[in-house]
Amino acid sequence: MLEKINSPEDIKKLNIEEKKQLAEEIRKYIIKVVSENGGHLASNLGAVELTLALHSTFNTPKDKIVWDVGHQSYTHKIITGRREQFKTLRKLDGLAGFPKTSESEYDSFNTGHSSTSISAALGMARARDLKGENNQVIAVIGDGALTGGMALEALNDTGFSKTHMTVILNDNEMSISKNIGGLNMFLSKLRTKKLYTKSNLSGKKIISKIPVIGKPTVKIVQRLKRSIKQLIIPKMFFEDIGFTYLGPVDGHDIEQLENIMRLSKQVQGPVLIHVLTKKGKGYKIAEENPDKFHATAPFDIETGKTKKEKKKDYSKIFGEKLVELAKKDERIVAITASMKDGTGLTKFAKEYPTRFFDIGIAEQHALTMAAGMAKEGMIPFVPIYSSFYQRAYDQVIHDIAMQNLPVIMCVDRAGIIGADGETHQGTLDMAFFRLVPNLTIMAPKDFKELEKMMEFAIKLNKPVVIRYPRGGQDENIEFKKQQDIELGKAEILKEGQDVSIIAIGKKVADAMKIAEQFEEEGIKAEVINARFLKPLDEETIKKSIEKTKNVITIEDGTKINGLGTAIEELIVENDLQNVKFEKQAWPDEFLKQGTTWDVSDGTKMSQRNRGWIKFITKNVQKEPSLLDILGKKEEKWINKKF
DSSP states (O other): GGOOOSHHHHHSSOHHHHHHHHHHHHHHHHHHHHHOOBOHHHHHHHHHHHHHHHHHHHHTSEEEEEEESSSTOHHHTTTOOTTTTGGGGTTTSSSSOOOOTOOOOOOOOOOOOOSSSHHHHHHHHHHHHHHHHOEEEEEEEEETGGSSSSHHHHHHHHHHHOOOOOOEEEEEEEEESBSSHHHHHHHHHHSSSSSOOOOOHHHHHHTTTTTTTTTHHHHHHHHHHHHHHHHHHHOOOHHHHEEEEEEEETTOOHHHHHHHHHHHHSSSEEEEEEEEEOOTTOOHHHHHHHTTTTBBBBTTTTTBBSSSOOOOOOHHHHHHHHHHHHHHHHHHEEESOOOOOTOOOOHHHHOGGEEEEEOOOOOHHHHHHHHHHHHHEEEEEEEHHHHOOOOOOOHHHIIITTTOOOOOEEEEEEEEEOTTTTOOOBBBBBHHHSSTOEEEEEEEESSHHHHHHHHHHHOOOSSSEEESSSSOOTTTOOOOOOOOTTTTTEEEEOOOSEEEEEEEETTTHHHHHHHHHHEEEHHHHHHHHEEEEEEEEEHHHHHHHHHHHHEEEEEEESSSSSSHHHHHHHHHHHHOSEEEEEEEOOOOOOOOOHHHHHHHTTTGGHHHHHHHHHHHHOOOOOOOOOHHHHHHHHHHHHOOOO
16 A cells, blocks of 8 residues: 555545555554664654544645654655655655655655744744635644743744644653643643534534524524533633634544544634544554653664664763762752653652652753752752753853853753754754853763763852763773863873874864874874863963964864864964964754764765875974875775774
8 A cells, every 4th residue: 555655645545444554554664664774763653643634634735734843754754755765764865854845845844843833833824824825734743842832832822813723732641751741731631531522613604694693692602612611621721822622532543533634624713633642553562662762773673672782871871970979969959851761860760759850841941940949059950952952042041151050051962963963963052052151161071071070060069061972982992091170171181292182072082093093103192181161271272282383173063163163262362373273073054864974974074084184294294204104094094984
């Protein structure tokens, strides 16, 4: 069946039984591809029937579907002409794991972060009305994303505007971790009620046509219906703010879904369809472990076990150390924005449930709440992914930094993430944090240094940013020297007189490897672990530059306003003369998906070794000529992956 589907028009030709068969084939296909490529599994398995019903009922791409977050859009991609391409999911130059307008006309809006769909859809609907067009606009949002402040802001505006559009609430009782909060409790009440929803429109049409009494009777019936519904469901939130509420409906019953979606097209004003789905539907292992299979590495279908042996990573080390610190200090609390497992806080939540706060998908609230706790003497650790910290930038500035409050902001997934692509790459955090007064910014070179930085952050009693990457430390480099952390103090890992290599975070390991290569060619490199982006150890770095006159900076962040920029400023401000400078950082662009090395290659970072050869050849005077020495070995250097 699936092989015959090349567009939504092909789905519209199928009967209900054929659509059910198609749903099962799609599930098997998604499981197969994700087991090989990794990706978001549970959410996509839960949204298969919903997606088929959407494309059967609405006239896409003229009708616009905006997928919130977009990690549940795999079925959408498969049935909109990308079935064969789906095998390339999350690979370099393959299909993105999220909607991308550059990929297909059926992808009406780029998404990747939560709680944006209703705002975007309302914008499209208002633009439609201004242009005098008549297409439908649909926002598909999960119950987890609905807890985000932006979604609630958009609901408020949409209900007030009376603009016709449809919001599909995909309610699976999960975000990444299990949903929490008052709104989730409200939705739970809705789930447990067996509501029978009739067409408001059809009732109005019939009654209003009755002579004399028609229109007054409509108003009476509407008031009566509202009164009864308030008795059945206290505080009927959605209708109270201006939506026509339809549901709940079984999200795995295609026929029910299609009927209620057809109804929504006829209702005037904004409509919310409450759809109940099961995360991981059709794959028992994922059904039983929806949090584990929200986003997964390649895995064995039979067992559900990941194919790659899971090693210790920075998130796990962070979580274990935080538990250790919390035993010694009762002031320590942990705050997460629905990312308990991903940020390594599972053990902390178990050990200290009263000091653990999962506030849902609400990064802004998380930071300001942390500020409030810090103001009252607590020590809040707030681990959030780098790309999600972008959402709380004002709170970092206004509520934490301006008051100089000791909130410890732990930036997980800093640097290149890889397969999740542009929306999840963590390359911007150093740049935007560096702008903010009162912040101390650190990045560890390995696990041990992360632990030391956490200890130091507590003692500092000021706002601190600690950034660390996804995955583990470089196992090929062992740092024997583990100096204590001093504010704004770098460490010299290797002394030399020909070139200064200054690195930060995980790139310190790369710096050591490069220094070893230089050593083979008779070049004595000085390697400095900056440790701090802010305050910078100007004294140590200045002395090194004055000695070598040649500088290479290496960082896992954007080239704008990071470590390289800080060193450039130091050179200019101190009027250091005749200094040759090479900055290795990510370019000023949104980096595509793929493995870290694929991304490097795509941005021409794979040629960085060639650049270093030219840099050293040009600037370091040796006999015999380095040009002669390195020219013969250039190919080895180019192919060397650091």
